[in-house]
Amino acid sequence: MFFCLPYAMKPCGMYTIGHLTLFLVTALLIGTGLYLCRDTDEKKVRTVIRAVTALLWALEIWKILFVLIVTGSRNPNDYVPLYYCSLVLYAGLFSSFGKGALRRFGDVFLATGSLIGGTCFLFFPSTSLPRYPFFHLISFQSFLLHGAMVFVGLLMLLRCVYRITLGDIWSCAMLVGATGVISYVFNFVWNKAHPAQLIQTNLMFVSNNFTGCPVDLYGFLGPVVYPIFMIAVQAFGPFLLVYWAVLLCRCLKEKKFNKSV
Numbered sequence: 517m518f519f520c521l522p523y524a525m526k527p528c529g530m531y532t533i534g535h536l537t538l539f540l541v542t543a544l545l546i547g548t549g550l551y552l553c554r555d556t557d558e559k560k561v562r563t564v565i566r567a568v569t570a571l572l573w574a575l576e577i578w579k580i581l582f583v584l585i586v587t588g589s590r591n592p593n594d595y596v597p598l599y600y601c602s603l604v605l606y607a608g609l610f611s612s613f614g615k616g617a618l619r620r621f622g623d624v625f626l627a628t629g630s631l632i633g634g635t636c637f638l639f640f641p642s643t644s645l646p647r648y649p650f651f652h653l654i655s656f657q658s659f660l661l662h663g664a665m666v667f668v669g670l671l672m673l674l675r676c677v678y679r680i681t682l683g684d685i686w687s688c689a690m691l692v693g694a695t696g697v698i699s700y701v702f703n704f705v706w707n708k709a710h711p712a713q714l715i716q717t718n719l720m721f722v723s724n725n726f727t728g729c730p731v732d733l734y735g736f737l738g739p740v741v742y743p744i745f746m747i748a749v750q751a752f753g754p755f756l757l758v759y760w761a762v763l764l765c766r767c768l769k770e771k772k773f774n775k776s777v
Contacts, residue, residue, distance in 0.1 A: 521587055522647040530641060534650035539638055542663035549667050550674065561677045562612065565626070568664050569608030575661045576605060582653055591715055592706060598699045598719040600750050601633045603691065604665050617687075624687045624755070627678040631669025632754035634662040642728030673762065680762050689751040696720050696747035722746045 517525060528534035553564060576597055583595045592598075597605060603625055610622025637643075637658070644658040672678040699720035706717045718724045722743045725734045734742045 517649055517651050518653055519582070519586055520649070520652065525649045527647055528645040528650040528652075528655060530645050532645075534655075535641065535645055537650070538641075538645075538655065538659045542638060542659045546663055546667045546670070550670060553671055553675065556675060558675070558677050561671060561675050564671065565608065565668060566612040568668050569605070569612050572605055572608060572661060572664055575657050575664075576602070579654065579657050591713065592702070592717045592719060593715065596702075596719060598695060598702070600629065600692070600720060601637060601662065601665065603695060604630045604633070604668070607691070608668070620684070621687050621691050623672065623678045624680075624684045625691055626668050627672040627680065628669070628688055628755040628758040629692065630665040631673075632757055634665030634669065637662040638666070640728065642726075646728070669758075673758075680759055682759060685752060685755050685759070688755045692751040693747055696722050696743075696750060699723075700743050700747075720746070720750070 528538075553561065556564065580595045580597075583589050587594070589595065607622040607625035607630065610618050611626055612622070614622055641658060641662075644654050648654045673680070700722045703717045703719055703723040707713065707723070710717075716724060718726075721727075724742075725732060726746075733745070737745055
């Protein structure tokens, strides 16, 4: 069961007991990690980020080997790490080993994109649980990976290793936007070269509706507007969500402080 092919056994499915169990265990691990790091300084947080980045790469390589060796899939959708959540792999390296602007790119994405991307997956794991059973390598791998993403984002914000400013939105947008454009070009070239491919390549979900999309966005927006829309949403949306959430927390904290005084 742990290494079975997709759909070979009854999938776990979303919003099931299995999904709830994985969600709660992941949340417990995140909470435990944050508690253990409650007194860490910036230097130690950087060490933790390096360790988590190594874990994320190990989990991603684990998945790629499973796809190529066990499932035999040759569709880039299944093994090329060019999705929004895949950016945490590169951002982790930038944050851990980069300097100057490169480190800033990594820090901004880890504290914003990584946090939102990981959280969205935990609530909507459409790329794993609808295809695999609860007790499966991919089910465990996906929740560990996205849970680690949430942990890193919260750790950087709570320990003030990264202090969010609105101007940093362009650092996030440049990283995500460049990846979106590269993915769109890759999708176009690959799909033209493989017209008989059963499922079209859709890295970063910029060439067609994303998995589990409840509405036909591609059909509504059209082939020109849809890629621009998806790149823009991914480039700016998660950052703004975190920025507004941090502002709200600051306002509530100041309001509480003023009342106490």
